[in-house]
Amino acid sequence: MGYHTRDMLRTLKIYPALLRAYWQRALVYRATYLVVLVNASFPLVMMAIWIGLAQGGAIQGYGAAGFAAYYLAAILVRRITGCGIVRDIELLVRNGDLSVYLLRPLDVVHFYIARILTARLITIPIVAAPVLIGMLITPGIQLNLTPYNLALFALACAVGLAFEFTAQYAIGGLSFWMTQAHGASAAFTLAESFLGGYIVPLALFPATLQIVLQALPFQSSVALPVEILIGRVTPDAAAARILLCAAWVFAIALGARLIWRAGVRSFSAVGA
Amino acid sequence: MKRYLRLLALFFKNSLQVDMEYRVNFAGLLFMSLMDATWSVGGAVLFYSHRSSIGGWSFNETLVVIGLYFLAYGFVDMAVRPNIDDIVEHIRTGTMDFVLVKPVDSQVHATLRRYRFQKVASLLVGAAIIVYALAQLRAAPGAGQIALFIVLCAGGAVLLYSAMTILGTLSFWLVDISNIDEFIVGFLEAGRYPSDAFPEPVRGFITFVVPIAFITTVPAEVVLGKLTPQFVLYGWVFAALLLLGSVAMWRAAVRHYNSASS
Incomplete structure (x- = not known):
């Protein structure tokens, strides 16, 4: 058995325990999850305005029910793909607690992965229930629920989460050198919500901009999974866009790894 | 009354001194406000x-409302939220006694x-948007309009202050409700x-x-000269009632409070 295989097997063995530990931790903070609902309801404002505008006729193929479906799905998808880890990384680096993690036989990234995955188990049901009720009671909502399409939807969500996580992990890694990494992350989140279809569906952007946005990975955070779920994109086109985003994620992950490697080296050089 | 004004001036001065000590970069906050404004205006561009x-x-009329949103948000962020955060912290740690x-x-x-x-950055961005929009519209509001505009903005401020204070007092009963201010900010999105x-x-x-309309839409209507007068009255009555409500809530909360240690 090669060194790498053994290493990976050991990591896999640790994961159940790691996930259990972070699940317990997630439960402790359950009161703050109510705030999740408030934050999640943010797209309702844009939804209401577009529904009002659609009463004068469908816009780029979106009628009133179309907009309702888009934004309700966006609320759910955002809870699946969104994660905020930069501030935590920043604190860890600044007050030197990172050295404790560096001593452990498991890379820091795994602790963050465990934390993000377990938090999802709580936030997704909280948001999914009202979203599903909303979809059931709104007349005329159409979803593409064939098994293959649902599999594509799940895959797109996974890629979206991976994009958000790797991008934030890279930005968090910047805190080895700068003190305002959370500012960079807030700017990233704002740009992402506009360019990724969280605020306005991509189909409503000018045509040339749409082409650019469909080539960027931001779409995986909201637009791509949502468009798959509401059946606005054919499975073939969806698969192509998922692959493109996955390639982006791979490149970003590589960048994050380089940033962290250089960061940890300079971190220990300070002697913390 | 005079004593309270002097006290308020002292609070201002002290806060300013603290701010100067921990200078969070103003440029960063201004950049964030500009980003936020970009998507808000960008959304409007897409609507239109x-x-x-x-x-x-x-x-351009919509731009005035967007500008007012940033004024309101800036006010909450600058003057209301810090106090609510402090109240929650005081109750959690028991220093409310002091x-x-x-x-x-x-x-x-x-x-x-x-x-x-x-946090004045948001206010500056908001004011800039309003001035730009009015210039585009070639609208020059008269003195009466400006006076009414100020009265309305004050009403909006009272409304936001009262609503936030009422939420803040809930921490006397529920203790750990950090982030409760997100509720108001969430509503303000509309x-x-x-x-x-x-x-x-x-609507x-x-x-x-x-x-919410009273905070951003109605003041915009005033400077644009498209006002429905009964709303002004309605908004201020609402604000006054909410202010009384916040006083009543605060009194009940303090009576209920029996410190963290004793």
């Missing part, structure tokens, strides 16, 4: 690329104590665009039930 008028509002024993009205001392002046842009029943809801 598909429709020429929205609920009877033109693009506030209550001070020989001044405890609500004044607890809710008007802290200001984060670097003030980014004119209330007429929303279909019924949302009625944000006009009468949770009068």
Whole structure:
């Protein structure tokens, strides 16, 4: 058995325990999850305005029910793909607690992965229930629920989460050198919500901009999974866009790894 | 009264000194406000690329509302939130006692104590948007309009202060409710665009039930000269009632409070 295989097997063995530990931790903070609902309801404002505008006729193929479906799905998808880890990384680096993690036989990234995955188990049901009720009671909502399409939807969500996580992990890694990494992350989140279809569906952007946005990975955070779920994109086109985003994620992950490697080296050089 | 004004001036000065000590970079906050404004205005650009008028509002008129949203948000961020955060922290750690024993009205001392002046960035962005929009419209509001505008903005401020204070007092009972201010900020999101842009029943809801319209849409109507006068009265009555409500809530909360240690 090669060194790498053994290493990976050991990591896999640790994961159940790691996930259990972070699940317990997630439960402790359950009161703050109510705030999740408030934050999640943010797209309702844009939804209401577009529904009002659609009463004068469908816009780029979106009628009133179309907009309702888009934004309700966006609320759910955002809870699946969104994660905020930069501030935590920043604190860890600044007050030197990172050295404790560096001593452990498991890379820091795994602790963050465990934390993000377990938090999802709580936030997704909280948001999914009202979203599903909303979809059931709104007349005329159409979803593409064939098994293959649902599999594509799940895959797109996974890629979206991976994009958000790797991008934030890279930005968090910047805190080895700068003190305002959370500012960079807030700017990233704002740009992402506009360019990724969280605020306005991509189909409503000018045509040339749409082409650019469909080539960027931001779409995986909201637009791509949502468009798959509401059946606005054919499975073939969806698969192509998922692959493109996955390639982006791979490149970003590589960048994050380089940033962290250089960061940890300079971190220990300070002697913390 | 004079004593309270002097106290308020002292609070301002002290907050300013603290701000100067921990200078969070103003440029960073300004950049964030500009980003936020970009998507808000960008959203409006997209609305108007598909429709020429929205609920009877033109693009530049909508810009005035967006500017007012940033004024309101900046006010909450600068003057209200810091105090609410402090109250929650005081109750959690038990230092609320020190506030209550001070020989001044405890609500004044607890809710008007802290200001984060670097958050003025949002106010500047909001004012810039309004001035730009008015220039585009070639609108020059008269003195009466400006006076009424100020009265309305003050009403909006009272509304926001009261609503936030009422939420803040809940921490006397529930203890750990950090982030509770997100509720108000969440509702305020509906003030980014004119209330007429929303279909019924949302429009009625944000006009009468949770009068967000009074905070951003109605002041915009005043400077644009498209006002419905009864709303002014309605908004101020609502604000006054909410202010009384916050006083009542604060008194009940303090009576209920029996410190963290004893």
